[in-house]
Amino acid sequence: MISWIHPGAILILGSILIPVLPGKAKKGYLLLLPALAFLSVLLTHEGTYWTYHFLGQAIVFGRADRLAIVFAYVFSVAAFASMLYGLHVKEDGHHIAAFVYAGSAMGVAFAGDFITLIIFWEFMAFSSVFLILYRKTAKAYAAAYRYILVHIFGGICLMGGAFLQYSQTHSMAFNHVEAGGLAFALILIGFMLNAAVPPLGAWLPDAYPEATVSGVVFMSAFTTKSAVYVLIRGFAGTEILLWLGVIMAVYGIVYAIIENDIRRLLSYHIISQVGYMVAAVGIGTEMAINGATAHAFNNILYKGLLFMGAGSILHVTGKTRLDELGGLYKTMPRTFILYMIAGFSISGVPLFSGFVGKSMILSAAGEEHLSYVWLILTLVSTGTFLSTTLKLPYLAFMAKDRGIKAADPPGNMTAAMGIVAFLCIFIGIYPKYLYDMLPYATHYAPYTLEHVVWSGQILLFTWLGYYIYINKLKGHPGLNLDTDWFYRKGAGVFMAVDREVVAPADSAVGEAYRKVVLRLGSWLSGLSFRFDVGIVDGFLHGLVRFGVWFSSLFSRRSLSFDKGVIDGVVNGVADFTVSLAAVTRRFQTGLVHDYAFGILVGLLVLINVFFLIS
Amino acid sequence: MRFGGVFEDPKKMKVLTRLVYAAMVVFIAIDFVMPRHHEEFFWDRIPGFSSAFGLASCVVLIVVSKTIGKFLLEKKEDYYDD
Structure with a gap:
């Protein structure tokens, strides 16, 4: 009897058959693969599977502990929803790249040694670049080229660090990184590059807005979140991550507030959100690690949903610039409502998923009496509400009706958004579902009167601030400089x-x-x-x-x-x-x-x- | 599914805005009377602190971001094209 099937293997090997299947069977198969992967994660018991020996090293494909399983779980959910969202895409190569990418992210989650990790790490970079290339515009080709170069650099740093560590410890096992000096730094740089920690993170807002409509939904789920996973695994409690995370959270939000392109705004906002997680990894307590995991889990869902909403606008109207959009709530009502569910979730409105996840990170900062961290992260959370849930939807869906001809997107896209929106609300009203999966047992109770009243005031008065300055935040054409200037200019x-x-x-x-x-x-x-x-x-x-x-x-x-x-x-x-x-x-x-x-x-x-x- | 232009009707928007103001008052009122169990920082004891902090954060973020953007970051769209 087979004890375990790697869910990533289902996606990667299964994708080979995609080009040979005809019409409807292909669509069914595209949904069957991530469903099977999800099933395989559900059936995974803690343990170690698929261990091989190569050049005297143990190659572990299946180190399944609680941390690995919860990430693989949400990766498989994201793979299913994103594939449903992009089911209408005609190019087989796009589907194959997406599955290899999603499967590799699961490969990273289950990797027990650095060799396996690096293999899947590189697979992720080289498959995800196709999700940009398939946009087939000159801008996309250029952005894809920069994207892959930057990721090759990160991969090389990781590889160098891993081998240096081997020379010190004579082990390729991937656990908490004990090695010192250069090995530590190189592995950390490799991980931080994928987590988009500034100044290594400019690739993200450079490349994501140029990706295909459904490609970016995949990308928002896997690269940065698998990086958060490896940071938790290797660098929990590393103090520099606390401060880098805080800087990152502020950095992302500043750009998100001034950005005009809706998909680039959301890309910068990923950096801000991942900053929360990186800061939590830096705190490193059980509560903080649970918070980072819960926030990553929720973020994959609501950030994916935000990108689905923005992608729907692009798919239907061909526009992504806020200065060209407006008044879409009448013609795209479903998209508007589903987008707002994601917006309320990410902002931490009570009864939505952000409220039960993100607050664990703030509580962890509170437990450790990190007052500045707590204040800055709270400030950033007002920026989240401001940029993704007030500014973007106001200018795109309401504001001045520009008479753009539009309608809600095709059924598969709406259905995918509906599934994810359901999960966002479900986790918000039944947080035990998420808490039971977290790496450490927790009795965290998000719904206390103090917490609800505290959040309610923050949100209401953020709205007031926006209401006062509403005309200052109108969209206007232009681009914003970032650290990619150094390799672009x-x-x-x-x-x-x-x-x-x-x-x-x-x-x-x-x-x-x-x-x-x-x-x-x-x-x-x-x-x-x-x-x-x-x-x-x-x-x-x-x-x-x-x-x-x-x-x-x-x-x-x-x-x-x-x-x-x-x-x-x-x-x-x-x-x-x-x-x-x-x-x-x-x-x-x-x-x-x-x-x-x-x-x-x-x-x-x-x-x-x-x-x-x- | 249709909204029928609810966001463009000044009357309905007025009602909506007033509801939000009412909610603000209610939340601050509760904050004055509710019992407190978690006091990690000194500001946890100040009623209405999160209202003030929320508003201040939002205004600071808008002003600082727009200033940095205007003087440092914003360039013409074809900046990288030449």
Whole structure:
């Protein structure tokens, strides 16, 4: 009997079949996979599964303890809801990337050693980038390129740190990081980059707003929250995280308040919310870890729902800028209500999920008498209500009616939003459901009179502040500088060197590349095309003709099998390959600095391997 | 599902706004009389503190963010395009 099936394996391996399935069966299958993954998480008992030995190291795919299970649980829920939301997407590659990404996040959650962790960590980066590329705009291609470069850098830091730790402790096991010095710092940097801790976090608001409508719903769930998970696992009680988390919470909210693009506003707001969790990891008490976990769990749901709402606006109207939106509540009433449920949840309105989760972090800060932390985090929570629940919906759904032609989005999108909205309210009125899953047993009681009265006053008077300054927060076009300036614009000196030295060399190499590699490539592709037409097609036609002849001997039913299934498989695989190639060829830029970066990364990998061996 | 322009009807909006003001008064009134069990910080004993702190936080955030944005962060949309 099989004791355990890795839920991530269900998604990753199961996604292989997506291109060969026809129409309706494919849609059913797309929902079946995350449902099975969810079931497999439900059936997971605490224990260690799927342990292998490789180069004298234990490779643990299934370290299932309470912390891992609760994260895998919410990851599988998010995978299901996000897939339902994006069910209408035509490209198979988009679905496969989404499942590999979601499955890898679960792989991270169950990873018991650094090798497994790093493998899934890289899988997450390289699959999620497709969710940006499939937007198929010039801006998206550029943002995707920056996104993957930044994540490769983070992955290399993590790998270097893990191997350095191995040289100190002779263990690749992934537990609380005891190693000191550089190993500690590198692993922490790798994790913090994915958690979008400033100044390493500019990739998030750079890339997420350029992703596809449903892609960003996946992305908001997995990358930052799996980073919070590994921070809890490896760095609970690290004091610097407390202060970085507080800075992060303020940093994200300042941008969210001035941002004009609705999806970029929500992206900055992720940074602010993850700041709460990072600060809680820094506090490190049982209450704080429970708070970080509960907040991550809830955040995956309501932040996903906010992005679903914003995505619906983009899907229906094609607009994301607040200065172009307004008056949508009349034409998109369902979207408006569901968005507001997420907004009330994230703001911590009583009877919604944020109220029962986020408050644990404040209580943990209170228990430790961290008065400044408590005050700043409370200040930030007013900013959450202000930016995501007052400013954004007021300007997008109410305010000036711009007469935009709109309607509620297709049924699958509304249904996905409905499921998540239900969970937000359900957790708000029955918090025991969430508390029973948390890593430490808790009797936390959120619904005390003091707590409700305290929250009610904060929220009501935040509204008053907004009401007074309502005209100061209108949307206007423009962009806001962030630390990505350093790699997007660079210093003037760097640009001069680039113009005088690198650019001529670049164009020379580019010319040589065009002359030699591309010509060789086109010759080879011509050859392979001939092979394809002459031999492969011939073989396939022969096979099909044989099939037709064979079926005519028996019945007409097998002819339809041939048409429906065999052709479906062949065409499906071919279409998928073509669409994948259209996307991947973007990485073949022919520019010398791109390749130089690849070489640099390769060198760093080699140095890492050297560390491992020596 | 239709709202029928409830947010554009000045009469209905007036009622809504008054309800919010009434809620503010009620919450502060309860804050003066309710028994307190958790007093982690000195301000937990001050009735109405969270009202004042909520309003002050909101105003400070708006003013500071808009100022930083105006003088430091905001650029034209095509800033990165050249």
